[in-house]
Amino acid sequence: MSNYSLTRDQKLEIYYWMRLTRTFDDIAVAYWKQGRGVGGMFSERGHEAISVGTGYALAPEDVVAPLHRDLGCYLLRGLTLRRVFSNLLGRATGTNAGRDANMHGSGDMSLNLVGFISHLPQTVPVALGVAMSFVYRNEPRVAMTYIGDGSTSAGLFHETLNMAAVFNAPLVLIVENNQYAYSTPLVQQMKIPDIATRAAGYGIPGNIVEGNDVEAVYAVTKEAVERARAGGGPTLIEAKTMRMMGHAIHDGAEYVPRELLAEWERKNPVILFEQQLLAQGLTDQEELDEIKHRCEIEVTDAIEYAEKAPLPDPATVEQGVYAE
Ligand SMILES: Cc1ncc(C[n+]2csc(CCOP(=O)(O)OP(=O)(O)O)c2C)c(N)n1
Ligand SMILES: [Mg+2]
Numbered sequence: 001m002s003n004y005s006l007t008r009d010q011k012l013e014i015y016y017w018m019r020l021t022r023t024f025d026d027i028a029v030a031y032w033k034q035g036r037g038v039g040g041m042f043s044e045r046g047h048e049a050i051s052v053g054t055g056y057a058l059a060p061e062d063v064v065a066p067l068h069r070d071l072g073c074y075l076l077r078g079l080t081l082r083r084v085f086s087n088l089l090g091r092a093t094g095t096n097a098g099r100d101a102n103m104h105g106s107g108d109m110s111l112n113l114v115g116f117i118s119h120l121p122q123t124v125p126v127a128l129g130v131a132m133s134f135v136y137r138n139e140p141r142v143a144m145t146y147i148g149d150g151s152t153s154a155g156l157f158h159e160t161l162n163m164a165a166v167f168n169a170p171l172v173l174i175v176e177n178n179q180y181a182y183s184t185p186l187v188q189q190m191k192i193p194d195i196a197t198r199a200a201g202y203g204i205p206g207n208i209v210e211g212n213d214v215e216a217v218y219a220v221t222k223e224a225v226e227r228a229r230a231g232g233g234p235t236l237i238e239a240k241t242m243r244m245m246g247h248a249i250h251d252g253a254e255y256v257p258r259e260l261l262a263e264w265e266r267k268n269p270v271i272l273f274e275q276q277l278l279a280q281g282l283t284d285q286e287e288l289d290e291i292k293h294r295c296e297i298e299v300t301d302a303i304e305y306a307e308k309a310p311l312p313d314p315a316t317v318e319q320g321v322y323a324e
Pocket of ligand 2: 179
């Protein structure tokens with residue numbers, strides 16, 4: 001365990017981002033199940049400790065490229081719920097102005113947030129490019145990105161990690177091992193139980209962390225980020241969790257054993273953190289309930305805003321298109 005400790009205010013801030021993410025997720029899933037959604041919707045249920053704990057370890061000047069289950073990271077970097085829900089409803093006020101009613105492309109470089117590239121794992125070489133730009137400019141900044149367990153089987157993951165290692169790039173790569181890639185369980189994907197062991201093949205540190213424990217996720221990430229910033233090179237962190245719903249909203253995940261889900265529901269990262277905060281004597285149920293209530297108000301506001309927002313003007317269809 002590292003020496004990076006968090007203050008009470010920081011812990012409550014982390015709790016707020018996790019709770020906001022979960023509230024958003026719960027309401028958005030219900031919204032889609034009522035047939036009111038547009039396009040696709042990925043649930044990040046179960047990933048809250050990873051997206052928030054890792055994102056919180058970055059400095060504002062660092063650059064992060066989150067994926068489809070990292071809503072918490074987008075939000076804590078400053079992407080507003082209004083813009084996120086607008087995007088999910090394909091509105092002009094969304095992050096990609098209605099080009100993709102999903103999280104794809106939902107970045108904002110003014111927030112040092114690279115938009116999610118749908119093609120997996122293309123975000124990894126992009127993040128390496130960002131990290132190398134910091135080396136060339138001699139800036140003490142770090143790039144961080146994510147990859148799913150399934151996507152680590154793609155060649156690009158290996159090529160990029162090797163290059164990052166050789167160039168000593170300030171890159172932190174978070175493997176979100178949620179045990180499934182669509183309907184493919186990890187055991188059908190690789191013969192090793194721990195993806196982090198692959199880091200040794202490139203000569204870089206590979207850490208394993210309990211992905212539902214936000215304080216542990218924060219500590220291991222913060223250590224990797226500060227090592228990268230100090231010129232210590234890249235780190236791979238495997239955060240173990242469970243995808244608690246289907247791949248996306250259309251997928252009922254009937255192929256996932258119910259006992260496995262029940263086992264991981266007992267390790268619900270948001271509830272686990274609540275219990276830790278209470279046990280540490282840092283808060284009481286009343287304050288936690290107040291935060292929950294605030295999150296519900298914010299999500300409701302975002303939905304109302306997005307529903308009233310305009311659809312994109314067809315005349316703008318060529319904006320942002322660079323190919324001929
Ligand atoms: C190159 C490419 N092939 C296929 C897909 C379709 N696809 C989207 S997510 C996904 C599964 C990814 O699994 P994993 O990497 O474990 O991430 P998770 O969704 O579990 O977080 C697939 C096959 C894609 N986006 N890109
Ligand atoms: Mg997966």
